Structures are given as C-alpha cells and as structure tokens.
Amino acid sequence: MIAAQWATSGAIPRTHNPLLPPSPSDLLLHMVHNYNGMAIGCLVLVRIALRLSRSTVRQQARRTPMELAALAVHWGIYASLAAQAATGFIASYLWGPAAGIHKAIWNVTLTLVTLHVTAAAWHGVRRDGVVGRMLPFRAKTISGERQRPVR
Numbered sequence: 807m808i809a810a811q812w813a814t815s816g817a818i819p820r821t822h823n824p825l826l827p828p829s830p831s832d833l834l835l836h837m838v839h840n841y842n843g844m845a846i847g848c849l850v851l852v853r854i855a856l857r858l859s860r861s862t863v864r865q866q867a868r869r870t871p872m873e874l875a876a877l878a879v880h881w882g883i884y885a886s887l888a889a890q891a892a893t894g895f896i897a898s899y900l901w902g903p904a905a906g907i908h909k910a911i912w913n914v915t916l917t918l919v920t921l922h923v924t925a926a927a928w929h930g931v932r933r934d935g936v937v938g939r940m941l942p943f944r945a946k947t948i949s950g951e952r953q954r955p956v957r
Contacts, residue, residue: 886914
C-alpha cells in the first residue's frame with residue numbers, strides 16, 4: 807500500500823495545476839492516493855491497538871540496546887504512517903498548506919522503513935531467529951513445537 811502511495815503521488819500536483827486541466831487518469835490516481843492513504847491510516851490504528859493488546863509485560867531495564875532500537879523504529883514507523891495519513895487527510899479536505907508537512911513526514915517514513923529493512927536483512931544474515939518470528943507461519947519441529955532461536 808505504501809508503494810502504491812509513492813506511485814500515485816505524482817498525480818497530486820498535476821491535478822492541482824492551475825494552468826492545465828487534470829487528465830482523467832490523474833484524477834483516478836489522485837483518488838486512489840487519497841483513499842489508499844485513509845486505509846493505511848485505519849490499518850495503522852488497528853495495528854497499534856493489536857500491538858498494545860498483545861503486548862507482553864517485560865521489564866524495560868532488561869532491554870538490550872538492540873531491542874530498544876527495534877522498539878523505537880517500530881513505534882516511529884507507526885507514528886510516521888499515522889501522521890502521514892492525518893496530514894494527507896487534512897491537506898486534501900481541510901487545509902491545503904498541510905501538504906508541506908505531509909511531504910516532510912514522507913522523508914521520515916522512508917528513513918525508518920530503510921532502517922527496518924536493513925535490520926531485517928542483517929538478522930537474516932545472522933540467522934538469529936528474528937526473521938523467522940516475523941513470518942506468519944513458523945516452522946515446526948517433528949514434535950510439533952515451534953523452533954526457538956539459538957542465542
């Protein structure tokens with residue numbers, strides 16, 4: 807969905823160009839961008855609610871620097887996506903100048919997603935079990951128990 811936002815974002819300035827009438831395809835792309843953005847905002851709120859409801863209680867004093875960095879990046883992604891959706895909605899329907907803030911937050915989102923993907927690749931190379939925990943269907947052993955990562 808985020809890739810679709812990036813792909814459709816070019817139509818936004820073309821539909822608001824005072825010198826040229828927008829093409830039908832640009833109007834469609836603008837609409838896709840707006841509604842997809844609203845859907846992302848809703849899904850981020852659902853994800854935050856799920857994360858908070860399934861949160862395991864763990865003492866923060868025991869978190870390693872790597873775990874704290876992962877936590878900061880995850881919550882940063884949630885916050886930046888929610889802010890993107892909110893500022894996009896505001897720019898489209900309430901106050902046009904919010905578009906500048908919307909664009910600035912995009913750079914934050916890209917940075918956080920790049921950090922996240924880089925960290926996932928690093929964990930994949932290390933084979934420390936983190937990538938396996940991200941998969942929806944984890945491998946099971948012959949006894950039927952889930953495999954635990956070796957630390």
